[in-house]
Amino acid sequence: MRAVILGGSGFIGTALSGLLLDKGWQVVIPSRNPEKGRFLIPQGHSMDVSFVLWDGNDPHTLAKYCEGADAIINLAGENIATARWTEEQKQRIRLSRVQTGEVLIKALNVLTVLPEVLVQGSAIGYYGGSQTLAGPDAYTEFSPSGEGFLASVAKDWEASTVEAEQMGIRRIITRTGVVLGPNEGALQKFLPPFRYFAGGPLGTGQQGFSWIHRDDTAGAIAHLIENKDCAGPYNLTAPTPVTMRDFCSALGRVMNRPSWLPVPGFMLRLMLGEMAEELVLQGQFALPGRLSGTGYNFRFTDLEDALRNILTS
Template sequence: MVAEHHALPDGIGFRDVQVLGPFAKWNHSHRMTPADSSKSESWLEDRIHYDAPFGTIGRALLARSIQRSIERTFAYRHRITAADLAAHQTAKEKQGTRSMNILVTGSTGLVGSAVVPFLTTGGHRVVRLVRGTACGPDEVEWNPQAGTIDAAKLEGLDAVVHLAGENIATGRWSAAKKARIRDSRVNGTRVLSEALAKLSRKPRVLVGASAIGFYGERGDDVMTESSNTGTSFLCNVCRDWEAATEAARSAGIRVVNLRIGVVLTPRGGALEKMLLPFKFCAGGVVGTGRQFWSWIALDDVVGVIHHAITHEELSGPVNAVSPEPATNRDFTKTLGRVLGRPTIAPLPAFVVKLLMGEMGEELLLASTRVVPNRLQATGYQFRCPTLDGALRHLLGR
């Protein structure tokens, strides 16, 4: 949809009017008004006036589904907005958090595209580290392959959130793909860490992405932050990825290595890929179904990053996973129940290996049962602690 943006006359909102899109008419007003005389709370109100496409036929056939979709979408948006504002208020009251200058790498990725608006909503200035030409004062150039970065523009940052890295879940892992996966993480992190270490005014904290791939295949064993790494390709990548932050750590910067689990969001990643077959009743258990998938809702990945920035007692490895890891069988049955679909189309292990090779073995068939000990010990409150609740929240069910 292409829409024109108009300010409302009273100055407490704005209106989006469709110029090009699927609706015959779309007029969406956003209003923010004080909830009481003290102005300590506000109402967020969305009013939508629309007309379905195709006239009378469209209204007859599509009105109910459009209404349901709109209600789900805006209920989700309002939950997110309320939770985000509450998180920022809590950080301000308990940690004394002030407005910060925060550098973010990987800002257009699955996690980064959620982190940036969360931080700006809290009044923080976000500077993006970008490849190619920087466009404006809120972008800084770097080329991790060439080992170059415009370090002078990094002076005076309060925090750095490092999320950049090659997508591991697209295509088979050829030798070239594996090299890109490793180099984009290890070399990029080393370039950034060394640049931060040389600054006159260093950031207080570097929050760097890692992954639960650090642990590898472990069956039913429970992995905590003190557990040893495995020996697979991803284990080696994650070990070297975390080690690449050493320059920053040695320079006195607090470094947090987030070992992120399977990120759940319908906008990308594993859940997005599963939705279509499940909706067409073609979903089912992968392999034996006994392997553990340690998952985390995207909302909580964002929350954990904020928690890591604002809690000075956190450093080193931190497991960014929900408190309830699920077997693949439990995950499959829960997703089927939430969608109201049967789960009768299993995907045997040999098919996974045939179609996906090493990638399928490490991402779908490996069992990694991880718990978030350090997050819980430092008081992090999960927005989506249970799988059923997370899926219903994310999918609007």
């Protein structure tokens, strides 16, 4: 079995690459810088991945790599939290996702043999922001799309490959929550203040924090690929979302540090601008109903267990 992963050297892609290799898959990662990408693959697997040169724009070169693939996973996209959201940065975030999807569709149109499955990345930002507590009003895969920049990007990102379904390809949409893992990702931004005994919740602390361990993110994607009845949108979140305050309290306990110094919303708005509102001060309580219904067995459903695994292993 062969998988082509766009965005395969990213935070989720590297974990997924290692897992698929462990399962006996061949993994191909198109990259603008193959040698740099190779160093990001989990130790012991870096030489097993086929890194190939691709500029991100040429559908014919991409088609050459996709010919004969069983699965294509599209995770490519600019990190939404690396820079302040100027109009130029927002355009880069959107185009990095939408254009890759559109190029992928052009590549699929020239293939002799189509892949069995396409995984299209997305995020729970699709539902917009909410202060509603978890419960009957938590977001499920049947909830409508919301408002705001992240919601509009997620909708466009998902729509960029919808044509694959008309070709008869089984398409899976993975709406991912806050992915917790080592070395990269959202968790790393919380660690410095806690290390210096200055940690605490951001904003009101009541906003939803729908988290998932990176191992479960990769595990869920592999599970959905290998189960041929799985198609459509799936929330990739642990079944136990928490508030921002509860997340910070759990992190403090794991690090043996207090969670006592909240960062007011106005300060975050001054520092981060529009990004603060959508990415930090709002949140989502999202539940993985469809994923759980497929029989996927989460490795981590307890937040403290997940944090302890990441920070002490």
